[in-house]
Amino acid sequence: MHFRYRFPLLAFGMVALLAGLVAGLARLGWQLGVPASWGELHGPLMVAGFFGTLISLERAVALGQGPAYAVPALCGLGALLALVGSRLVGPLLLTLGSLGLVGILVGALRIPHAPFLGVMAAGAVALFVGNTIWLFGQPVPAVVLWWMAFLVLTIAGERLELSRILLHGARVERQFLGIVGLYGLSLLLGWLRPSLAWHVTGGALVLLTLWLLRYDVARRTVRQTGLTRFIAWCLLLGYGWLMVGGLVMLVRGQLVAGPWYDAALHAVLVGFVFSMVFGHAPIIFPAVLSVPVVWRPFFYGPLVLLHSALLVRVVGDVAGMLVWRRWGGLMNALAILIFLGVTVVTTWVEQRRRRRQTSETYA
Numbered sequence: 001m002h003f004r005y006r007f008p009l010l011a012f013g014m015v016a017l018l019a020g021l022v023a024g025l026a027r028l029g030w031q032l033g034v035p036a037s038w039g040e041l042h043g044p045l046m047v048a049g050f051f052g053t054l055i056s057l058e059r060a061v062a063l064g065q066g067p068a069y070a071v072p073a074l075c076g077l078g079a080l081l082a083l084v085g086s087r088l089v090g091p092l093l094l095t096l097g098s099l100g101l102v103g104i105l106v107g108a109l110r111i112p113h114a115p116f117l118g119v120m121a122a123g124a125v126a127l128f129v130g131n132t133i134w135l136f137g138q139p140v141p142a143v144v145l146w147w148m149a150f151l152v153l154t155i156a157g158e159r160l161e162l163s164r165i166l167l168h169g170a171r172v173e174r175q176f177l178g179i180v181g182l183y184g185l186s187l188l189l190g191w192l193r194p195s196l197a198w199h200v201t202g203g204a205l206v207l208l209t210l211w212l213l214r215y216d217v218a219r220r221t222v223r224q225t226g227l228t229r230f231i232a233w234c235l236l237l238g239y240g241w242l243m244v245g246g247l248v249m250l251v252r253g254q255l256v257a258g259p260w261y262d263a264a265l266h267a268v269l270v271g272f273v274f275s276m277v278f279g280h281a282p283i284i285f286p287a288v289l290s291v292p293v294v295w296r297p298f299f300y301g302p303l304v305l306l307h308s309a310l311l312v313r314v315v316g317d318v319a320g321m322l323v324w325r326r327w328g329g330l331m332n333a334l335a336i337l338i339f340l341g342v343t344v345v346t347t348w349v350e351q352r353r354r355r356r357q358t359s360e361t362y363a
Contacts (some may be wrong), residue, residue: 006057006289006290009053009073010071011076012076012077013072014085014340015079016049016050018040018077020050021333021337022034023040026202027042028329028339029326042346043140043143043147046269047127047148047151048079048147049078049082051150052072052098052275053100056097056101056290057139059108062146063108071100071103074094075093075094075098075099078239081093091131091134094131095135100122101124101127103122104127106121115173119153119156119160120153120154120157120158121159122149123149123150123152123157124150124154126146126147126187127146127150128151129187130143130146130149130151133146141255141256141257141261148269149187151273152183155276156176156180156212156271157212159212160176162216163217179204180208182207182342186198194237195252200245202247202252203250205243205245205249205268206246212235212239213318219232221280230299230307231279231280231282233279234303235276238271239272241271241307243264243276252264259318259325260317264316267310270306274332278302281293282294282299285315291347292351293350294347294349294350299339302339306335310332312324312327347352
């Protein structure tokens with residue numbers, strides 16, 4: 001499939017992202033004129049809708065088989081139907097899409113010596129379980145650890161793959177897989193001892209952060225220049241927020257609402273996950289859409305805004321300053337939108353430049 005087929009699938013995910021951002025701002029108290037029901041869809045739209053579509057599209061492109069594109073289509077369509085009020089069909093399609101992602105990744109496990117694919121497959125299973133629980137009517141706080149695991153394990157699996165170029169050895173890889181096993185145990189504990197599950201989840205995230213800070217290539221590539229250094233900064237800043245979220249969960253235990261819940265979740269889901277998005281977008285978008293994304297130094301602008309705004313939000317949570325929390329959330333949303341705008345504009349400019357060069361060559 002080429003650009004004209006992949007772009008509509010990506011557009012589904014982008015609609016889910018934009019709607020999810022608006023829903024999140026509505027939850028913070030910003031009057032944006034959207035239905036009150038949107039606030040409840042903030043998490044599902046962002047994780048199952050946007051990231052479910054984006055990651056499954058990336059996996060479908062890597063697989064290179066036409067039927068695999070049905071998976072991002074299911075995720076994207078399910079998000080749109082949930083947005084317009086479908087309480088059954090929308091969540092059902094999202095659940096089927098996540099099951100399809102499990103199938104794609106389990107099928108890829110036939111590649112020898114690729115434990116990172118097993119970690120990513122475990123993340124897809126976490127998404128499927130979370131979507132299934134949500135489909136059957138459980139509230140977001142009962143689901144959020146599963147959705148978080150989907151994103152954390154997907155990213156961690158990708159970092160494990162890239163860390164292999166440093167030839168750390170089998171012992172280091174076993175340490176990583178042991179941490180992933182502990183993370184999986186924390187999710188299973190959620191069925192029996194929810195409070196303990198949050199403590200163990202926090203501990204697993206702290207250990208994972210320590211592993212990434214010690215063995216990830218970002219420690220070396222941050223000394224380079226250009227895009228490579230930008231990606232490294234995105235990674236290292238994201239690891240810092242993963243540590244913050246893990247420590248909050250480790251110390252506070254079960255969180256179902258309130259400022260600490262907000263701080264812990266957004267430290268991971270914004271500070272860690274979206275920092276990874278910023279860092280990998282110049283690589284992922286060309287791979288998915290077959291169009292170039294040219295990095296420029298002003299990409300640092302939205303990255304600085306993202307982390308500064310999140311710091312404002314978390315301080316507002318911890319200190320009980322609701323105004324800081326609201327404005328931090330708004331600035332986070334703007335940082336994401338600005339980054340998307342910068343990416344689209346630079347891509348469009350580069351496409352025009354290449355077309356002009358081609359036309360001049362053959363003129």
